[in-house]
Amino acid sequence: MANYLIKRILMLVPLLLGITLITFTVIHLAPGEPVEMQSAMSPKASAASRARLREFYGLDKPLHVQYGMWLSNLSRLDFGRSFAPDNRPVLDKIKERIPITISLNVIALILEFGLALPIGIMAAVHRDTLLDRAISVFVFVGFAVPTFWLALLCMYLFGVKLSWLPISGIHSLGSDQWSFFWRSADLARHLVLPIAIATFGSLAGLSRYMRSTMIEVLSQDYITTARAKGVRERVIIYRHALKNALLPVITLLGFSLPALIGGSVIFETIFSIPGMGQLFYQGVMARDYPLVMGILVIGACLTLIGNLLADLCYAVADPRIRHGRG
C-alpha cells in the first residue's frame, strides 16, 4: 500500500507541471492582453504608455522566459502579483475569497449528497413505479431549468414580493455592529437562496447516477441469492447493495473537491457573492494571467488530490487495484 501511495504521489509532479505548462500557453494564446483590456479604445492611452505597462508586467519578455519566471516564483510558493491595476499579491486576493466559497460549497455538497443519495436509492428500489417517475420529473426540472432564471424568480418572489429573504450579498449593511448571533443569522438568511438553488440544480445528475448504480447492483447474482435465501429486503438494500453501489459515488465525491474552491460563476454573479468563481471570472475577462494561473494551480492540485483520494478509497475497498491486477 505504501509503495502504491508513493508511486501515485510521485506521478503527480510531472502531471501538475504539464497542466501548468498547457494552461500557461493556452491563456497567453487567447486574444487580448491585460494591458489591452485596461487601455483598449481609450484616447488617454498612447502607444508609449501601453509599452510602459507591458514592460511593468514583464509582458515584453518571450513566453518561455515568462513561464520560467512564473515557475521559479511558484517553487517558492509565490503566486506573483495580480495584473489588475491594484497589483496586489494573488495569494491575498485568493485568501480573501476562499472562505466564503468553501463554506457555501461544503454546505451545498452536504445537502446535495444528503438528498440525492436517498432520492436515487428510492427511485431504484421503486423502479418504474409512479414514485420513480415523479422523482425523475422533479430532478429533471432542476436540471433543465436555467439556474439564473430560477434564481431570479426566487429572488423576485422571496426578496421583492414577500420581503422574507435578502436578494444579494452575504451580509446586511451595518451588520458588523450586531451581536455574533444576529450576524450568523444574517449570514444564514443570505445563504438560503443561493444554497437552495445550487443544490436543486445539481440533484439530477447525482441522484440519477445513484439510481443507475443501485439498479445495477440490485440485479447482481448475490442479491438474487440473498433474496432467495429469504433475507429481508431492508437488509438487502441497505447492508448488501448500498455498500457496493456507493463505491462509484466515491469518485464523484473526489471530483467535487476542485469545485469547492472553484465556486460557481453564475451563482456568485447573480447573488453578488464575493467568492472564487467571481474572482476567476473577473481574472479571465481582464486577462489577469497570474491570478488565473494561481486559481488554476490550486484547482489542479485539488483535482489531483481528489483523484488520489478516490483511488485510495478504491484501493482500500478493492485489494486487486493496489496490487496492479485490475
Added chain:
Amino acid sequence: MILARAVCLLLFLFLAACGKDAPWNKAQGHGGSQFVTGSIGEPSNLIPILASDSSSSDISGLVYNGLVRYDKNLKLKGDLAESWEVSPDGLQITFHLRRGVKWHDGHDFTSRDVLYTYRVTVDPKTPTAYAEDFKQVQSAQAPDTYTFRVTYAKPFAPALASWGMPILPAHLLEGKDITKSPLSRNPVGTGPYIFKEWVPGQRLVLEANPKYWEGAPHLARYVYRIIPDNSTMYMELKAGGVDMMGLSPVQYQRQTTSKEFLARFNKYRYPASAYTYLGYNLRLPMFQDVQVRRAITCAINKEEIIQGVLLGMGQIAHGPYKPGTWAYKAKVDNDPAYDPARAKALLQEAGYRMGAGGILEKDGKPLSFTIMTNQGNDQRLKCAQIIQMRLKKVGIDVKIRVMEWASFLTNFIDKGKFEAVLLGWTISQDPDLYDVWHSSKTGPKELNFIHYLNPELDRLIVKGRGTFDLAKRRDCYYQVQEILAKDQPYTFLYVPDALPAVTSRIKGIEPAPAGIMHNFIKWYVD
C-alpha cells in the same frame, strides 16, 4: 448525524431570522442619511492615475479633487484652484490654489502636491495611461505654496481640462513606490467624502468630510455596493437595497411605471455622453467611394432604430458631439437625411446596377459587407439587424458577426480586418477630436482605425486644440461637423439617454446638462 445537526442549526437560524425583533427588520429601508448605490464592477485601484475603470473613478471623484472641474453646465470652474490665468501667447497657465484646504489626515494642501502629481504621472516608472496630456508640458513650477505654473511648447486647449486630474497627497507618496502604496486601498484625498472601508467583492463605504471647504456634504454616508448582475441590481432597487441605479430603456418605459414604484422613486432622463455609430473600413475600395457611404446613411432610418432599440429613449446623432453642448452644431447642412430613393439614386451614380437575387453589383462584384460588433451588447446587435433589413431594401447585402471583445480588437480591429463595425464612443467633455479623427492616429492599436485621412479635417482639429478662444474653437468644430457629415466616414446613429432612478427619500437633485451627480454633496434626506 452531522448532517441532521447542520440542517437543524440552519433551520433554527432561519426561524430566528423571521422573528419580528431581528435587527434587519429595524434597519429596513436603511433610512437615515445613508446613500446606497450599486455598481457592476469593483474599483481596481483608488490611486486615480493607476486605474482606468469607471468604478475606480466613481469613488475617486468623491475622495479627491482636481485643480479644475466641470460645473453643471459643463463649463470649467475652479476646484482646488481658486482661479487661473492663461498667458496671452497661450503657452503658460498659472493656477492660484485655494488656501486652507486640508487633506483627510489633517495636512495642508499646497502646490507641492500638484507638482508631485504632475511628476509622478509623467515618470516613466509609473504604469499609468494618463501621461499623454501632461507630456505636452515643457516645465512645471511651484513658485510659492499656493501658486502652480505650467508652460507648454505650443498652445494646447485641452490642457486646462487635463488639470481636472485628481491631485495626490505628496506627503504620503513622495519618494515611495506608488504601485505598492497602501493608498491604492485606503485613499487620502481632499474631497467631500472620507474613505472608511472596502470589503472586497461587497462594498466600499465613504463618510462625509465635516471640514470640506465647500461645506460638509448633507448625506452622512455613501455606500457603493458591488452587484455584478444587472437584473439583481434592479431587484435590489425594488426591494430597497440600493437607492439609485441607471435603468435600461425597457425598465424605464415598461417595468417602472406602476404607481407604487413612482411613489418610491424619481426617474430622470437626459442625453448620455456617448454615441453609437456604424464605421466603415476606408481602406476597402467599396467604402472609398463617398457616394456609397452617403447612400448607406440615406438608407438607414435612424429614428426607427431609436424607437426599436431604445424605445425612443435617445436622439439622432449627427456628429461626434453631445446635443446641447457648446461645440455641437444643431443644424448640419451636409447631413444626409433618411431617404431610400436618394440612396438608390446615389448607388446608381456610383455605378451599381441591380444584379441577380436583388443585390446591387459593380464590375461583377455584389455590394455586400459584414457588420462586426462586440458580444454582450444587445442594443448594438438589434441595431445591426435593423440596418441589415433597411439596406436589403435598397439592394445591399449585409451580414452580421458578433465577436468577443478581446478577440474582436486583437484579431480584427488592430489588424484592419473588418468591413464595417457597429460600436460606440464616450464623448469627452473637451471637444478635441485629435485621437479619434486625426490622420496621424491610424497606426496599429490607435483610434482612427477606420483609416480616415483628410488634411482639411487635420488642420481644423490642430487649429481647434491650439487656441483657448472659445469662439474660435467653436468655429473649427462647426466646420469639422460639416466635413464629417459630408464625408460620412461613420454613419453617426444615436445618442442614448441616461435613465437613472433615485429613491424619492433623497431631495435636492437638480438635473442639468452634466447629469444629476454634479451637486451630490447638496443632496439631502427629507
